[in-house]
Amino acid sequence: MDLPRRGLPPTADAGPSGQDVTVALLGQALLSCAADRQSGALRVYGEPGGTVHVVDGGVAGIDTPGAPGPDVVLLRSGRVPEPGWQDTFTVAAADGRMGAELVRRGLIGSGQLEVVLRAALADSIFALMSGQVEECRMESVAVPSLLPLDPPADPAWLLAEGMRRLRVLASMPNPVRHDRDRVMRGHRAPPVGSALGGGQDGILALANGRRTARDMGFALGSGVYALTLEFARMREAGLLTVSSRRTVTRESPRDRAPAGEPAPVSDTPAPGAAGAGPAGQPAELPRRRKAAGGQSRRSQPGSGQPGSSSALLRLLRPGSVPGPEIPGPETGQK
């Protein structure tokens, strides 16, 4: 009943319930982690796919090529200057103390950092849920999160926030696809050099027909969802136009993981591994690990959790899960 309406154009290779399957797979995996209080890396195979860092059943971080993580947001937005960031990284990243050290050095307030971390989580879950998920697989932590949210976020809250964003986009008559639609200056865009204010200048400066909202998010250090809404507003006003579309292909775990025996793995992250690698890069050899209860390839919900998609979607109905507020891009807050 409350399923997102098909406001988004159908993907070329997904059936009518492609998004429902995506949401259900991801939701079941995360809620299962929560129920079993698992810790580790939940690999999400698909497009864009990524890794959800789970700590004690909660979500501490998400790495995905689909949305900029908090490190990119802090750096590219200019919120934390690069030299300060580099110095902090050098001393603190390997010990997992990046966040604390940034605060200690006065580069960001602890409250502000928490806001950025939560906003990045919401943006990343939106990127995962609005794409395609083929499979979720719990694996050992190869590269722990550089800036983990501590205490970690409640997965139910995070999923509900992702669903809310999907619903907002689905309710729009002519939404912009954040992962496919490349934008160009529109016929009403002011001449180069004149200022519009409100962040639109930054967008127009990068609108050369080659960037999607996701691409601009990484370039500007802005949230992808907020940019998507802004793109839609600017397109309505003739400031932007969609000039081309990216064609998206699916990926399955067969393409990524090598065949072989599951190897015994340790929960100890490799020393000095924190922060290495671009967002979305899983370990070179993802290894299957039997989680509590012995998991098959598809994550099974733990006992007491909803076992069906419809039960999961009822859980994610608006207002069903109270959670901390995060500033909403719809209201224009930063």
Added chain:
Amino acid sequence: MAEDALLAEMRSLRDRVVGIADTALASRDGLIIRADTGDIDPEYLAAMAAAALGLGRRMASEVGKGALHEIVTRSSGGYVATYAVGPTALLVLVGDAGLDSVRLHRESQITIKNLELLLAGDGPRSSVAAGLAEPSLPIGPTTPEHPRSAVACAA
């Protein structure tokens, strides 16, 4: 036609791998064959990539670690990767901080192979010199011309 097929192959890679911003196909001495770039000067990019590839190949040979796969420059804002394409050409691509590098490793191999076949399989057009675009031509049908600017290796 070989020219469209080269560009189509490069654009397909940019579609398949999230986070690739620009690509350029060039000869081993750094002259552009095809470019799918935005604000980056493709000729400057290709010249540097050629130098990097030459140095990288000597390095790999010197340490005896087998055939070179790729040369990578990693920065806080992005990623530049250079690959040999057959014996006469190279492919350079620029990615942002969210580049899906795992998918890139797989997809780039397919693209490199296809580019190699396209460059080799065209009869009288197979020489690299015949495939060079004139420097003054626009980059491609959907890429607007941009004033040449200093190369920025971060996306």
